[in-house]
Amino acid sequence: LEMECSDDDDNDKDGMMDCSDSECCTHPACAEHIMCLASNDPVEVLLRKQPPSVTASFYQRVKFLVEENSVQSYAHMDEYSERRVSVMRGQVLSPQGLGI
Numbered sequence: 001l002e003m004e005c006s007d008d009d010d011n012d013k014d015g016m017m018d019c020s021d022s023e024c025c026t027h028p029a030c031a032e033h034i035m036c037l038a039s040n041d042p043v044e045v046l047l048r049k050q051p052p053s054v055t056a057s058f059y060q061r062v063k064f065l066v067e068e069n070s071v072q073s074y075a076h077m078d079e080y081s082e083r084r085v086s087v088m089r090g091q092v093l094s095p096q097g098l099g100i
Contacts, residue, residue: 001023002014002016002018002021002023002024004018005018005019005021005023005024005027005029005030006018006027006029014094014095014096016094018030019033019035019036020033020035021094022035022036022094022098022099023098024036037073039071039072039073040069040070040071041071042064042065042071045064045065045070045071046064049064057082058085059080059082059083059085060082062085062087063077063080063085065087066080
């Protein structure tokens with residue numbers, strides 16, 4: 001486990017140093033670090049929105065994921081084509097099974 005979160009060293013030798021190691025995200029020095037920012041829960045985002053119509057396209061049903069202040073960080077709506085969109089689900093985990 002990473003215990004020293006502000007010494008610029010990979011103390012637990014897992015390849016991730018300080019705030020890049022998810023084990024340090026609760027440390028005050030890492031609270032605002034880009035690697036420790038969490039995405040909004042998709043269910044919570046959906047509950048704040050009006051449900052799409054039953055005739056809505058796939059894109060119209062999933063575009064909430066990339067809208068401003070939603071689930072996907074750094075997404076720009078103008079970069080998505082309504083005809084060419086897909087959704088991938090999953091998690092990125094460290095060798096210890098912790099979220100990265």
